[in-house]
Amino acid sequence: MMFSPAVQLLDTPSPLAWRLFFVAGKLLLPAVEGAALAPVPVLDFEPTASSRHYLGRLDGLDCWAITLADVPDGWQPMALRAAMMQMPAPLLNLAVRAAQIVEWDRTHRYCGACATPTEHKPGERARVCPSCGQLAYPRLSPAMMALVWREGELLLARSPGFTPGIYSALAGFVEPGETLEECVVREVEEEVGLQVSDLRYYGSQSWPFPHSFMLAFTARWVGGEIVPQAGEIEHAAWFPLDGLPGIPPRFSIAGHLIRDTVAAMQGAAS
Structure with a gap:
C-alpha cells in the first residue's frame, strides 16, 4: 500500500476514505468483534467533529484524522498502543501520523509566546498566532x-x-x-x-x-x-x-x- 502525504485535499475527494477517529486520545474501532478499520464514506456524526486533518492518500484513498467529543454508537475506543498491535504496517504508520497530528493540534491551541488563541495556517501543517505571528509546527x-x-x-x-x-x-x-x-x-x-x-x-x-x-x-x-x-x-x-x-x-x-x-x-x- 502506497502512502502519499499531503496537508490539504488537492483533488476530488475519494468516495471512500480512511477515517481515523479519536476521542480523548484513543482511537475508535468498529464495535463489532473481529472488525477492523476499513475505508468508509462520510458518516452521519462526522459534522460534529471538533477537528479534521487531511493526511494524504493511501492507495488512492483520502486519509483523515478526526477528533470527536464523544464516542458515537457502533464504535469503541481503544488505547493507541493496543490498536497498533493489531494493524498491518501501512495502517500502523497512518495511525502513528494521525495520532501525533491530533495531539499537536490539541496542545497548540494557544500561542506559547503571548497566549492568544492560534489558527490553522492555510497550506501548511502549522498553527499561527494572529497577534504575534508565532508559528507552531508538529513537534518531534x-x-x-x-x-x-x-x-x-x-x-x-x-x-x-x-x-x-x-x-x-x-x-x-x-x-x-x-x-x-x-x-x-x-x-x-x-x-x-x-x-x-x-x-x-x-x-x-x-x-x-x-x-x-x-x-x-x-x-x-x-x-x-x-x-x-x-x-x-x-x-x-x-x-x-x-x-x-x-x-x-x-x-x-x-x-x-x-x-x-x-x-x-x-x-x-x-
Missing part, C-alpha cells in the same frame, strides 16, 4: 535507542513502567547541543554505568507516545559494570543470545533491533 522529540552488545550477549533493561517480564534496549532523549552519538554514549553511562564504542546506526521510527522520533543504534561494550540508574532502570543484565527474556513485539523498532541483532551475531558466530 528525537530520542536515541542503544542496544549494547559484547561477545555472545546483549545488555537489556526494563523501566518501572514496562509490561511485566519485558526487557528492551536503552533509550533516552537528545539534549540541546548534543549529537546523536554523544547522546548514545551519555545515556548508556547514565542509565547503566557502561562505556561503549563502535556505534552503528540501525534505523528509525516515529513513535506517538506522545511525539518521539526514535533513532536506533547498536553499540559495543568496552568497559564498566552494570549500575542501574535509580528511578529510571528497574533491572538491567547481560543475556545470552539464546536466553533472552521477553522483548517488545515487532511493531516497535526495539523489537526489530533486538531480533535482527541476535540474527546477525548468531550468523557471524556460525
Whole structure:
C-alpha cells in the first residue's frame, strides 16, 4: 500500500476514505468483534467533529484524522498502543501520523509566546498566532535507542513502567547541543554505568507516545559494570543470545533491533 502525504485535499475527494477517529486520545474501532478499520464514506456524526486533518492518500484513498467529543454508537475506543498491535504496517504508520497530528493540534491551541488563541495556517501543517505571528509546527522529540552488545550477549533493561517480564534496549532523549552519538554514549553511562564504542546506526521510527522520533543504534561494550540508574532502570543484565527474556513485539523498532541483532551475531558466530 502506497502512502502519499499531503496537508490539504488537492483533488476530488475519494468516495471512500480512511477515517481515523479519536476521542480523548484513543482511537475508535468498529464495535463489532473481529472488525477492523476499513475505508468508509462520510458518516452521519462526522459534522460534529471538533477537528479534521487531511493526511494524504493511501492507495488512492483520502486519509483523515478526526477528533470527536464523544464516542458515537457502533464504535469503541481503544488505547493507541493496543490498536497498533493489531494493524498491518501501512495502517500502523497512518495511525502513528494521525495520532501525533491530533495531539499537536490539541496542545497548540494557544500561542506559547503571548497566549492568544492560534489558527490553522492555510497550506501548511502549522498553527499561527494572529497577534504575534508565532508559528507552531508538529513537534518531534528525537530520542536515541542503544542496544549494547559484547561477545555472545546483549545488555537489556526494563523501566518501572514496562509490561511485566519485558526487557528492551536503552533509550533516552537528545539534549540541546548534543549529537546523536554523544547522546548514545551519555545515556548508556547514565542509565547503566557502561562505556561503549563502535556505534552503528540501525534505523528509525516515529513513535506517538506522545511525539518521539526514535533513532536506533547498536553499540559495543568496552568497559564498566552494570549500575542501574535509580528511578529510571528497574533491572538491567547481560543475556545470552539464546536466553533472552521477553522483548517488545515487532511493531516497535526495539523489537526489530533486538531480533535482527541476535540474527546477525548468531550468523557471524556460525
